[in-house]
Amino acid sequence: MIPLKYYLILSAAFFSIGIIGVLTRRNAIIIFMCIELMLNAVNLTLVSFSSFFGDSSGQIFVFFVMAVAAAEAAVGLAIIIALFRNKLTINVDEVNIFKW
């Protein structure tokens, strides 16, 4: 039987890979995918706790996280499309009109 720790370490590694992606990539869509990776890592933690504690509240939290992730995907891609329409780029380092 796999102990709880292995699932938690897997999700920590998964989360760290997501952090590297958010910090290093320039393309807004890839940053967006990495945010989804991090949300999935958190979901994995919640489900493993839920399973090992025998309490299905964790799975309900995962359900709500998925609802928020879907909303975030819609709004984020709308922002990216609006950005592309106005500036013809989605590289985040070229979008610096707030910088002076």
Place this chain on the structure above:
Amino acid sequence: MTTYDLIFYLFALIILVSAFIVVAARNIIYSAFSLLFTFFGVAGIYVLLNADFIAVVQVIIYVGGILVLIIFGVMLTNKITEVEIKTESFQVLPSIIISGIIGGTLVAIFTKTNWKVAEPQILDKTVTEIGRFLVSHYMILFELAGIILLVALIGSVMIARKEKLETEEVEK
């Protein structure tokens, strides 16, 4: 090593390798497609943890919804005719250090804590239990999730639509 362990390591390998490809691939389409394998791997781990409902919802929402939306975003924002799909990375070393610190902290917390756990039980009626929780104990949150989805839908349509007024003025 039993079959159960072997399946866990297989899915863990799929998740980590494909997540790394998402982060490291030069071509954005490769990233999008390896995100697919990551989502399927996570769904497999959910099945292994006796969360069948969440695994199915993961496949439907993430693979069927969010991934398709992301691929639409890729298609709408990259100049496909000019083959400018390649993307670069920057500040690699500092970000690896930062994520190493965060990941190391998480692993230390997870391994040092003495979790009082039982063996993972096979709940025979996960869907029934989740459904009962959703309409009793977490009912307000359930309604709020519906409102959030509605607001996000309206907001994204508002953000992404073309502003017709300005273009007409410019044409005049």
